[in-house]
Structures are given as C-alpha cells and as structure tokens.
Amino acid sequence: xxxxxxxxxxxxxxxxxxxxxxxxxxxxxxxxxxxxxxxxxxxxxxxxxxxxxxxxxxxxxxxxxxxxxxxxxxxxxxxxxxxxxxxxxxxxxxxxxxxxxxxxxxxxxxxxxxxxxxxxxxxxxxxxxxxxxxxxxxxxxxxxxxxxxxxxxxxxxxxxxxxxxxxxxxxxxxxxxxxxxxxxxxxx
Amino acid sequence: xxxxxxxxxxxxxxxxxxxxxxxxxxxxxxxxxxxxxxxxxxxxxxxxxxxxxxxxxxxxxxxxxxxxxxxxxxxxxxxxxxxxxxxxxxxxxxxxxxxxxxxxxxxxxxxxxxxxxxxxxxxxxxxxxxxxxxxxxxxxxxxxxxxxxxxxxxxxxxxxxxxxxxxxxxxxxxxxxx
Numbered sequence: 307x308x309x310x311x312x313x314x315x316x317x318x319x320x321x322x323x324x325x326x327x328x329x330x331x332x333x334x335x336x337x338x339x340x341x342x343x344x345x346x347x348x349x350x351x352x353x354x355x356x357x358x359x360x361x362x363x364x365x366x367x368x369x370x371x372x373x374x375x376x377x378x379x380x381x382x383x384x385x386x387x388x389x390x391x392x393x394x395x396x397x398x399x400x401x402x403x404x405x406x407x408x409x410x411x412x413x414x415x416x417x418x419x420x421x422x423x424x425x426x427x428x429x430x431x432x433x434x435x436x437x438x439x440x441x442x443x444x445x446x447x448x449x450x451x452x453x454x455x456x457x458x459x460x461x462x463x464x465x466x467x468x469x470x471x472x473x474x475x476x477x478x479x480x481x482x483x484x485x486x487x488x489x490x491x492x493x494x
Numbered sequence: 495x496x497x498x499x500x501x502x503x504x505x506x507x508x509x510x511x512x513x514x515x516x517x518x519x520x521x522x523x524x525x526x527x528x529x530x531x532x533x534x535x536x537x538x539x540x541x542x543x544x545x546x547x548x549x550x551x552x553x554x555x556x557x558x559x560x561x562x563x564x565x566x567x568x569x570x571x572x573x574x575x576x577x578x579x580x581x582x583x584x585x586x587x588x589x590x591x592x593x594x595x596x597x598x599x600x601x602x603x604x605x606x607x608x609x610x611x612x613x614x615x616x617x618x619x620x621x622x623x624x625x626x627x628x629x630x631x632x633x634x635x636x637x638x639x640x641x642x643x644x645x646x647x648x649x650x651x652x653x654x655x656x657x658x659x660x661x662x663x664x665x666x667x668x669x670x671x672x
Contacts, residue, residue: 451541459538466531470524471629478622481615485584 330429332360333367333394335421337435340403344443346411349383354419354435356391357399364423367391369402369435371419379414381407394423411445517621521566522559524625529558532636532657539641540649550650554657561661562632568668569624577616577623585612628664635660 333356340351354371358364371387385404394400408414416438423431444452533551536542544551589608593599640656647655 448541451538456539459535463531463535466527466534467629467633470527471626471633474524474622474625474629478619478626481619481622485581485588485615 329362330360330425331358331362331364331394331396331423333358333364333421333423333431333433335369335419335433335435337371337416337419337438339416339438339441343449344408344414344441345449346408346443346446348446348449349405349407352404352406354402354404355399356394356401356421358394358396360425361396362425363396363398364394364425365392365427367394367400367421367423369419369421371404374417374419375406379409381409383407408443411443411448413440414443415440517570517617518567520621520625521563521570524629525559525562525566526555528562528629528632529555529657529661532558532640532653535640536649536653540652542649542653547650547653550653554653557658558661561658561665562628565628565632565661565665565668566624568665569628570620572668572670573623573627574616574620577619578612581615581619582612585615628668631667632660632664635663 335357336355338353338355340353341349344350354369356367356369368388368390375382375387383405385402387404389402391400418434418437421433421435423433425431533555536551537544542551586608589604589611593604593607636656639660640652644652644656
C-alpha cells in the first residue's frame with residue numbers, strides 16, 4: 307500500500323514536470339491593434355508579439371499576415387506583413403509593428419496571422435496568433451463628426467435662434483420703456 | 495340680429511382674443527425657425543443623416559412648429575389682458591396729451607381712440623413677449639432633455655421626445671387659465 311502510494315507520488319511529480327517544462331522551443335504569438343479606431347484613409351497600427359517560452363531557441367521564425375490585409379482593401383504604409391527572424395533565443399521575445407491604411411469603410415474581420423518556426427533546424431511548427439475579431443472601419447466623415455469639437459454647431463444654433471427670440475425681447479423692452487415712464491411721471 | 499356697423503366690428507375685433515394677421519404670420523415664422531433649428535443640432539451633435547432620418551425630421555418639424563404656434567397664440571391671449579391693464583393709464587395719458595389742444599374732439603371720441611391705441615400697444619407687446627417667453631421655455635426644456643436627460647438614448651427617440659415633447663409641454667403650460 308505504502309509502496310503504491312509512493313509510486314503514485316513519483317508518477318505525479320514526473321508528469322507535472324513534463325507538463326510544465328518544455329525542452330524544445332515553443333513560441334506564443336499575439337496580434338493586436340494599437341489604434342483604438344480604424345478609420346478609412348487614416349493610419350492603423352497593428353502589433354505582433356512573439357514569445358519563446360521554450361528552453362531552446364526557435365529558428366527561422368516567420369510571421370505571415372498577408373492574407374489578412376488584401377491590398378485592394380488596405381494600403382501598407384510602413385512595415386512588412388511577412389517578416390523573418392533567424393533566431394529567437396529561449397525566453398526571448400520580439401514585437402513587430404505594421405502601419406496600414408484601410409481603403410474602405412464598413413465591418414472587417416481581422417483574422418489570425420500565421421507563425422512558423424523550426425526547432426532544431428528540422429521540425430517545422432506552424433502556429434496562429436489570436437484573432438482580434440470583427441471591427442468597424444469608420445467613414446472619415448463619420449469619424450470627424452464624432453470626434454471633432456461640437457461647439458461650432460451650438461454657436462450656429464444660437465445664431466439661428468437669436469433673431470426671433472432676442473429680437474422680440476428687445477422690441478418688447480422698447481415698447482415697455484415708452485409707456486411706464488409716463489405712468490411714473492403721473493404717479494409722482 | 496341686425497348687421498354690425500363698421501365701427502362696431504372694429505370695436506369687437508379690438509377686444510377679441512384672435513391676433514392680427516401680421517402677428518400670426520410672425521408666430522408661424524418663429525415657430526418654423528424654432529422647429530428646424532434643433533434638427534441642425536441633431537445633425538451635428540447626435541450624428542443623424544438627412545438621407546436616413548428625413549421622415550422623422552419632418553414629423554418633428556411639423557408637429558413642433560404647430561405646437562409652438564399654438565403655444566404662442568395661447569400665451570398671447572393671456573398676456574394681452576395683463577398688458578392692457580398695465581399700459582392703460584400710460585396710453586390714456588398719451589392720448590390726452592396728444593389731443594389736449596383739439597377742442598372739437600368729444601370725450602367719448604377720445605376714450606374710443608385711447609381704447610383703440612391700448613389694444614394696438616397690447617397686441618404688439620403681447621406678440622413680442624409671448625414669442626420671447628415661449629421660445630426661452632421651449633429652448634431650455636429642449637436643450638436640457640436632448641443633451642442631458644435623454645443624451646444616451648437612440649437619436650431618433652431623443653429627437654422626437656425632446657423637440658415634440660418640449661413643444662407639447664410648452665403648449666400645455668400655455669393653456670393655463672390664470
């Protein structure tokens with residue numbers, strides 16, 4: 307009984323060790339937009355991050371995101387959608403940013419980027435980043451109207467409304483001033 | 495009933511609650527301006543588009559304009575009476591001063607003229623004051639409801655509630671019997 311318990315304990319520890327420790331290179335990847343709003347014809351910044359959480363360096367790492375941003379809907383302003391790193395050391399991380407510019411407005415589905423790397427120069431690993439999901443690309447005019455200051459609208463509104471409102475008040479005051487004066491003279 | 499003479503008609507009209515054509519025209523123009531101006535704010539601030547919401551806009555504009563002109567007319571009727579009472583002595587004095595040298599004029603004729611003049615003064619003053627009063631009340635209620643109370647609800651409901659709703663409230667308040 308005691309022996310079997312000890313055996314189970316040893317087995318559990320070994321398994322846990324296997325589960326938590328990766329002997330090979332192991333790359334985690336993420337993709338996220340840094341810009342809060344996507345607007346047509348305005349820059350949109352994306353960031354990719356690679357983390358090698360394994361114990362060995364990852365070789366010939368590539369990020370390929372060309373399929374996510376077709377050139378008929380997006381213009382690439384700065385950066386590459388297909389990058390290559392020779393080596394990411396164990397425990398190291400790499401971030402990569404791309405600036406793109408949407409050509410049209412509407413809903414757009416941001417899909418995952420593909421990351422490939424080799425462990426020990428022969429085992430090819432293919433992995434995907436997370437998916438930012440569906441986002442809305444604003445119309446330029448909509449964006450301007452939404453985020454530009456609104457006080458000019460209120461000012462113009464005041465000028466539309468003022469002539470009748472203040473004008474009638476002034477005319478009333480004028481007429482009032484003409485008559486009570488006589489009353490005052492009469493009473494004094 | 496015999497036919498009324500021209501003088502009697504003038505006398506009757508001077509005491510009636512209905513306002514002059516010029517005053518009524520002014521009311522309608524003012525109501526139309528006040529009904530359309532908030533739409534501009536909703537276009538600019540609440541991002542409503544003309545192509546998408548012209549039906550709601552026209553409903554709001556027509557109902558608001560109608561209610562506001564109604565409110566102005568009611569308010570005028572209330573104010574006119576008060577103003578006649580207030581301006582009465584001053585107008586009497588003005589007429590007396592004007593015709594003091596005219597010895598041909600009888601006292602009755604002078605009184606009639608004073609009455610006519612009182613009505614005229616009260617009519618214009620009450621027109622102006624009712625427009626000012628109705629406008630300020632409407633604008634205050636409308637702005638507070640559109641940009642504070644109902645700021646976070648859908649623009650379509652916000653528009654209808656804040657413009658037509660405020661105009662209805664103003665019209666309701668103007669029906670007070672003193």
